[in-house]
Amino acid sequence: MLKETTAMHPALFQPSKPLLLILAAMLASTFPTATLAAPPQLVGATQKGAGVFVQTCSACHGMEALHYSDLARLAPSLAPQVEAMAKARHQNMDGSITSPYPDGAAARAANWGDAPPDLSNIAATIKGGWYYIQAMLTDYRPAPRGVSMVPGNFYNPIAMTHHRHFHMKAPFAGLSPAEANQKAADVTAFLRWSANPHRTTAHVVAWWGLGWCALMAALIGGMLACLPRRKPPAKT
Numbered sequence: 471m472l473k474e475t476t477a478m479h480p481a482l483f484q485p486s487k488p489l490l491l492i493l494a495a496m497l498a499s500t501f502p503t504a505t506l507a508a509p510p511q512l513v514g515a516t517q518k519g520a521g522v523f524v525q526t527c528s529a530c531h532g533m534e535a536l537h538y539s540d541l542a543r544l545a546p547s548l549a550p551q552v553e554a555m556a557k558a559r560h561q562n563m564d565g566s567i568t569s570p571y572p573d574g575a576a577a578r579a580a581n582w583g584d585a586p587p588d589l590s591n592i593a594a595t596i597k598g599g600w601y602y603i604q605a606m607l608t609d610y611r612p613a614p615r616g617v618s619m620v621p622g623n624f625y626n627p628i629a630m631t632h633h634r635h636f637h638m639k640a641p642f643a644g645l646s647p648a649e650a651n652q653k654a655a656d657v658t659a660f661l662r663w664s665a666n667p668h669r670t671t672a673h674v675v676a677w678w679g680l681g682w683c684a685l686m687a688a689l690i691g692g693m694l695a696c697l698p699r700r701k702p703p704a705k706t
């Protein structure tokens with residue numbers, strides 16, 4: 471009986487080439503979990519940017535939506551520095567990265583009247599977004615002749631598109647332009663990550679989801695193609 475069935479439906483019992491290909495593709499697609507991390511170049515910039523925040527920006531800015539432990543998890547090599555920073559601020563690693571100043575008045579007093587904003591979501595909320603931040607960080611220059619500066623104001627034409635007076639010192643003063651550009655790009659990547667920490671993973675998952683749908687469609691199509699066709703009943 472079995473023999474008869476096999477003989478009747480050879481396509482079902484001898485896997486055809488397309489079926490094998492589809493099975494191989496299905497096997498290959500079980501590896502997405504290994505690739506769920508962000509692309510290496512993005513991880514690198516975000517991690518280096520976290521370092522720039524710890525070493526430079528955190529002297530004036532807080533990032534309340536982040537905890538010290540988030541930084542240590544994002545960039546494990548930074549852990550000792552982050553621990554030292556938390557300790558110096560009498561916080562533990564689970565504490566959020568609050569402003570280094572005790573209150574708004576102290577922040578303004580130390581910065582010529584303008585409090586440094588919290589940077590947690592700034593890449594999403596500031597006019598011009600991350601592009602503005604990256605450009606602003608490297609656009610400090612001496613004031614042109616005839617422009618009078620209020621005390622503690624720094625000349626930065628990009629920032630001047632947002633402000634009449636800009637009170638943030640050049641954070642990368644003294645570095646070569648190439649180094650300053652690199653640090654600005656890295657810290658901006660970090661600020662983009664903090665404004666949307668799940669973006670990269672969401673993109674990767676979305677692409678894998680689309681891939682899966684396409685694969686399933688191909689699989690179903692392939693199976694249908696492999697099914698034995700019934701001969702139409704002979705006309706009498």
Ligand code: HEC
Binds near residue numbers: 523530584586629632
């Ligand atoms: C010495 C203190 C200080 C340091 C260090 C510092 N900032 Fe600031 N930052 C400020 C102050 C003060 C302001 C508010 C300026 C204003 O509104 O005039 C500011 C504003 C900003 C803004 C908002 C700009 C705008 O147009 O509103 C961003 C973005 C920013 N800082 C990013 C950074 C980054 C990134 C770093 C590290 C690379 C950094 N800051 C380092 C003091 C600092």
